[in-house]
Amino acid sequence: MRLSTKGRYAVTAMLDLAINGKNGPVTLAEISENQGISLSYLEQLFAALRSKELVRGVRGPGGGYYLGKSADEISIANIICAVDEWVEFTRCGGRQNCSGGARCLTHTLWDDLSSEIFNFLANISLGDLVRRNIGKKEEEEKPLSVVANEDTQAA
């Protein structure tokens, strides 16, 4: 798993699309304006998102982008993996010669942790995020939390 600012841009743009794309396509120019991301960089990100069928483009005047599937079917992990290029965590893909020592042990641990992070992000959809925010706006103060967070003072 890799989580860089590039992934952040992609998630941000997809959120904008999910929020503003309810009636008709959204142009990259609008997203660029809304989110302060350069148009051409958005084009590159959306080329990757399109290749994974997370968005669908419509050319010509009145065109723009739709989500490729429903917001509930698109996970944060989907988006990040589309633009951020899945990286191999360990050089030894299990089959290598780092046999049984401390090296492979830590590799295993890191792989397990990576899977957890991935699953965590795979279980949050675009739709979840948007809905939770709507709910939060109505209730004005309820923090969203999937995992227990003792940081937020629950007083």
Place this chain on the structure above:
Amino acid sequence: MRLSTKGRYAVTAMLDLAINGKNGPVTLAEISENQGISLSYLEQLFAALRSKELVRGVRGPGGGYYLGKSADEISIANIICAVDEWVEFTRCGGRQNCSGGARCLTHTLWDDLSSEIFNFLANISLGDLVRRNIGKKEEEEKPLSVVANEDTQAA
């Protein structure tokens, strides 16, 4: 939150330290050998880890590194933040002029998601990782999972 290969190196090295540091300090040369990371790069990573008091160095022959606190008191988020430099998620820190539009909405959503990812990693300690792996080795096949993962075929 930022999760790059640099953070991976740091977590890997700290895992190695947690596993091998039970009796006496571990030298960077050993970790370098074990994990296939260059000595000088490790030195840089450990300079950052030391500044956050996650490790403690002992010079001279027989020296090396200890964990700065118990493995249970060191979270994955601690490690990643130490080497990966916390980045500001949104340019508008809430107080800027991106007033109320779609822009600040998506920024809020992204901030909330970032908090969730951070809390998730803050709730996993080095000790957790090591213990879970020991448990797995004894039971030989039980996958570790905090969240439900439908990927692992539970047949």
Place this chain on the structure above:
DNA sequence: TGATTACCAAGTGATTTACTAGGAATTGAC
């Protein structure tokens, strides 16, 4: 036909990555 949009390719300065080189400071062993 012309404007508007997605699509595509090449290049670029700045930053980051992972590393090399060359030391200095501290400490244990002899």
Place this chain on the structure above:
DNA sequence: GTCAATTCCTAGTAAATCACTTGGTAATCA
């Protein structure tokens, strides 16, 4: 006190990545 082992420190570097610019082409609507 000398020597070796180790941390600690600074500088530099090739390669990759980031976010962006430029300059187009292709499709589509009015």
